[in-house]
Amino acid sequence: MRNKLCKPLMLFSIMIIPILFSCATTQQKQSESRDALAYSIRAEAFINKRQFDQAISDYTKAIEINPNIAALYTNRAICFFEKGQYDQAISDCNKALEINPRFAFAYNERGIAYRHKGQHDQAMSDYTKAIEIDPRYATAYYNRGISYTDKGEYDQAISDYTKALEINPRYAAAYNNRGNCYLQKDQYDQAISDSNRALEINPRLAEPYYNRGRAYYLKREYNKSWNDINKVQELGREIPTEFLNDLRKASGRQN
Numbered sequence: 001m002r003n004k005l006c007k008p009l010m011l012f013s014i015m016i017i018p019i020l021f022s023c024a025t026t027q028q029k030q031s032e033s034r035d036a037l038a039y040s041i042r043a044e045a046f047i048n049k050r051q052f053d054q055a056i057s058d059y060t061k062a063i064e065i066n067p068n069i070a071a072l073y074t075n076r077a078i079c080f081f082e083k084g085q086y087d088q089a090i091s092d093c094n095k096a097l098e099i100n101p102r103f104a105f106a107y108n109e110r111g112i113a114y115r116h117k118g119q120h121d122q123a124m125s126d127y128t129k130a131i132e133i134d135p136r137y138a139t140a141y142y143n144r145g146i147s148y149t150d151k152g153e154y155d156q157a158i159s160d161y162t163k164a165l166e167i168n169p170r171y172a173a174a175y176n177n178r179g180n181c182y183l184q185k186d187q188y189d190q191a192i193s194d195s196n197r198a199l200e201i202n203p204r205l206a207e208p209y210y211n212r213g214r215a216y217y218l219k220r221e222y223n224k225s226w227n228d229i230n231k232v233q234e235l236g237r238e239i240p241t242e243f244l245n246d247l248r249k250a251s252g253r254q255n
Contacts, residue, residue: 036065040072043079052079070096074106081113089113104133108140115147123147138167142174154181172201176208179215188215206237214243222251230255 043058077092093110111126145160179194195212213228
């Protein structure tokens with residue numbers, strides 16, 4: 001998974017493939033395009049089940065039938081990414097951009113792969129290109145915010161998360177990540193406020209509880225901190241041992 005506790009939340013999404021046979025003129029081409037669409041639909045189902053090898057196989061078959069659909073390459077790239085095969089993901093995004101140089105989604109996905117290879121400048125360049133193509137692309141602002149966070153440039157990250165939230169006010173992960181930046185800047189009340197907003201939107205996210213729990217700890221509101229930390233554990237996530245030990249020592253409680 002891309003998202004880890006204590007790190008900015010990462011999300012992925014697939015590009016829904018349009019009807020591939022709408023312009024086909026012969027019965028054979030229509031049949032081939034329907035087959036490509038069927039492989040693509042089944043691949044999306046495999047992705048939802050996190051069966052990425054099967055999804056890659058189906059996207060590959062769809063590409064063999066119709067190699068000129070850019071979204072097939074970006075969706076396969078996501079599968080490679082989830083398997084940790086970042087170079088293959090980048091290669092598929094490159095192919096998608098050869099087909100459609102104005103494909104903002106491909107720049108965004110390639111940026112994510114570059115980030116996980118530690119190539120932050122390339123990642124930020126791709127996110128910026130995606131934003132230039134589509135200034136309303138909330139996810140690209142969000143991902144560029146993550147890269148700024150990685151670099152410790154929290155003010156720039158906050159600016160990008162804020163832009164993402166202006167475009168999509170229901171972006172729970174953006175509230176979470178912005179709250180984490182406020183926490184790094186010792187702005188605890190802002191961190192708590194953003195965690196509250198994230199949890200109003202999605203109360204099943206563990207990360208905002210953890211960030212809010214850390215903020216309460218730093219404000220010496222230990223009972224509130226424990227409430228959030230216990231909620232994180234109820235959601236099946238582990239708390240860093242060092243933080244738990246610090247909270248126990250400061251609060252005089254064990255849980």
